[in-house]
Amino acid sequence: MCDYTPFGGTILSSTTEEGLILQVALTCVLSIASYHLIELRKQKRLISYIAANYAVVIIAAFLGTQFQQQAFSADQQKIFAAWEDRATYRCGKIFRMLNPSERICSISSATSLNAQAVLIVGNSHADSIKTSFNEVAEEQNFKTYFYVTNTPLMTKRKITSDEVITDALKISSKRIVLHFSPKGVDKDKLEDLIQKAEEHLILVTIIAPITTYSKHVPKALFAESIGEDDVLNKNIEDYEQENKAELTYLRNLLKNRIVETAPVFCTPTCRVINNDKELLYFDEGHLTLKGAKMLAAEYKQAL
Incomplete structure (x- = not known):
């Protein structure tokens, strides 16, 4: 010690x-x-x-x-707690061992016979919001499915748009919700997915990339707490400028089917802690469970 x-x-x-x-x-x-x-x-x-x-x-x-x-002070202990404030990775190890050939899993406990299926597609950023998304989805009578792999619809990866459509049809889902880190999704695969989804009357919405940082948020906050100059400063204009090209592309492509996230965290200064001084991020850009809960209204909009 x-x-x-x-x-x-x-x-x-x-x-x-x-x-x-x-x-x-x-x-x-x-x-x-x-x-x-x-x-x-x-x-x-x-x-x-x-x-x-x-x-x-x-x-x-x-x-x-x-x-x-x-x-360490109570506030510093909240900083350390951020690393543990997240759910089981993707579908969990047990599911992967028992179902090695399956591409998707259910993360919902909803048992309603008339519950609609919704498929979440995305990388590690989708993984960080899946639990909170599912809580809202269950309230709206949806059963949530998620990908085992961390790289669907990404460049040079295995899960293609055709496979996503196949998986959606398999669970009779009429809704696909996407969420990626900035520049995470492959544009060609995204456009192909939207076109094929329309052919099958499947609605595709995307939850826009969240605000990310160049520094590890808990480390920066701890450094600040002991007097080191490592403050995280960002506002909504910074977010828009950093992601200008991608946001413009997504907004033009999806119109009213893109759900904005920046206004939730940036008003206009971007927050990395909540009112109880609990962290919203456990690293540079992944939301804690507490951070992901702040997007509850956005999940409802995506559904």
């Missing part, structure tokens, strides 16, 4: 002479303890050894929690 640095990953080396001495001393103590507890008393002390190991793990976890609570 002496070398713990927020967002520093696993640090195996010491940055100070004192830390190195402490690490060597701890290594010696643990080696001696291991020798006496294991090598000399393998059979007789096995149960005691297992119990001792569990106790050490529990105590270490408790001390780690106490260390974090004492070392």
Whole structure:
């Protein structure tokens, strides 16, 4: 813990002479303890050894929690909590193991017999909103389906527009909702999808790319909290300028079937925390569950 640095990953080396001495001393103590507890008393002390190991793990976890609570403020702990504020990745590992050939999965618990199907298509940005989207969809009597892979309709990737249409027809879906990171969707595949969707009377809408940052949002906010100059400044004009070409293209292509997102976060200054000082992003551009919930009205519009 002496070398713990927020967002520093696993640090195996010491940055100070004192830390190195402490690490060597701890290594010696643990080696001696291991020798006496294991090598000399393998059979007789096995149960005691297992119990001792569990106790050490529990105590270490408790001390780690106490260390974090004492070392960091409540606002800083909210910054660290952002990394965990997200749902299971895509369809989850268990679904992939049990259904290796399936391209899509249901992420809805809705059991209504007359629930309509809606298919969400997108990359990791779609993954970050899928849970909150599904909550709104269920309220509107929709059952939500999602892609197992992270790269549908992207350049040089496997999932094509034909396959998306095939999957939509398979679940009898008359709605496809797209959401990608800026410049994430392949334009040729998108245009082909829209054309083929119209032939099958499937409505395609797109939730516009959200505001993203060049810096890791939690790291920048933590740096700011300890007095370092790493403030995140962006407004809606910046968003429009950064994404001008893509937004113009999408707005012309989809007309009233594009759902804007920037006004939710930028009024006009863009926010990265909510009123309770909880983070809306867990990295440079992916929304936390709390951040994704802010788009509830937009999900309803997309449906």
